[in-house]
Amino acid sequence: MKITIGVPVMNLHELTMEFLDLIFKNTNQIDEILLVDNGSQPHILEYIYQNRYKYFRSGKIATIRNIQNVGVRESLNQIQKTAHGDIICYTHNDVDFLEKGWDDKIREAFKKYPDAGIIGAYGAKGLAVPDIYQTPYEFTQLIRAENVSDCPMDKEVHGFRNIHGAFENVTMFDGFMFCIKKKLLDEIGGFNGKVLESHHMYDAFICIESLKKGYENIVIPLGLYHQGGATDVSQDWASVFGKSKQQVHQDAHPLFYEYGRGILPVLVEDIYNEEENKIIGYNLYMNRQLVKTKMYE
Numbered sequence: 001m002k003i004t005i006g007v008p009v010m011n012l013h014e015l016t017m018e019f020l021d022l023i024f025k026n027t028n029q030i031d032e033i034l035l036v037d038n039g040s041q042p043h044i045l046e047y048i049y050q051n052r053y054k055y056f057r058s059g060k061i062a063t064i065r066n067i068q069n070v071g072v073r074e075s076l077n078q079i080q081k082t083a084h085g086d087i088i089c090y091t092h093n094d095v096d097f098l099e100k101g102w103d104d105k106i107r108e109a110f111k112k113y114p115d116a117g118i119i120g121a122y123g124a125k126g127l128a129v130p131d132i133y134q135t136p137y138e139f140t141q142l143i144r145a146e147n148v149s150d151c152p153m154d155k156e157v158h159g160f161r162n163i164h165g166a167f168e169n170v171t172m173f174d175g176f177m178f179c180i181k182k183k184l185l186d187e188i189g190g191f192n193g194k195v196l197e198s199h200h201m202y203d204a205f206i207c208i209e210s211l212k213k214g215y216e217n218i219v220i221p222l223g224l225y226h227q228g229g230a231t232d233v234s235q236d237w238a239s240v241f242g243k244s245k246q247q248v249h250q251d252a253h254p255l256f257y258e259y260g261r262g263i264l265p266v267l268v269e270d271i272y273n274e275e276e277n278k279i280i281g282y283n284l285y286m287n288r289q290l291v292k293t294k295m296y297e
Contacts, residue, residue: 002085007092009093010038025100035061038069045065080185095176109167121149121177124148127204130288132257148160151224152225188206188209198248200248
């Protein structure tokens with residue numbers, strides 16, 4: 001099972017070098033790294049050649065060069081169309097892969113949980129408030145509920161609880177890291193431009209599409225640290241779209257809000273065994289209707 005690591009980048013070359021340092025240190029089997037270079041100066045591949053020649057020479061890194069920033073959504077679609085891996089690990093260059101052999105854990109999890117379409121490190125049980133379409137639209141209605149993760153990050157800042165056991169089923173993942181079967185991504189047709197703005201909500205969209213197609217989204221313990229916003233706050237990436245960063249963010253929500261009619265809210269509700277104090281299954285709700293119940297063996 002081959003894994004393609006896909007990362008959009010725009011300038012911040014030293015941050016990307018720190019990212020690659022940990023990838024090369026802690027990945028047991030590097031199959032392919034795809035960097036989408038959104039107009040970086042200099043070209044990120046040139047920078048790697050000059051500063052990390054051994055990585056350049058490894059033959060594991062390929063780049064897709066855009067003259068200017070095309071946005072996260074289009075960058076992810078470019079990765080999908082170019083990747084050779086069975087699994088695409090979408091991530092950001094401000095994520096530190098701290099756990100040795102994290103990639104083997106991903107491969108093992110996909111083998112152990114064959115119904116999984118997406119596996120990640122930071123997931124949410126619910127998406128959207130229960131009365132989302134019973135009240136007038138507000139920006140906060142697409143909130144995530146009950147984030148779960150075993151990442152070594154500040155819980156107060158990132159807002160999550162630890163995973164109960166070896167895995168948990170979730171509704172969706174945060175976009176800073178999730179691994180999806182390329183077969184599933186091809187079935188979905190990638191990241192839909194009619195639903196998604198150039199940035200934001202792509203993680204929610206692809207995870208909901210996974211559930212709609214009968215797959216599961218599973219969060220497992222992984223040693224990652226997300227620096228949080230390092231690629232966002234440090235540069236003016238939104239000017240090419242003729243908008244502010246906040247406008248790009250706000251424009252993404254109404255599109256997803258309309259897409260979600262008849263789907264949202266989505267909730268994974270755990271089924272507990274009180275005597276054994278463990279999760280023994282889950283219920284999946286869409287639009288407040290029970291659509292699936294699964295008991296673990």
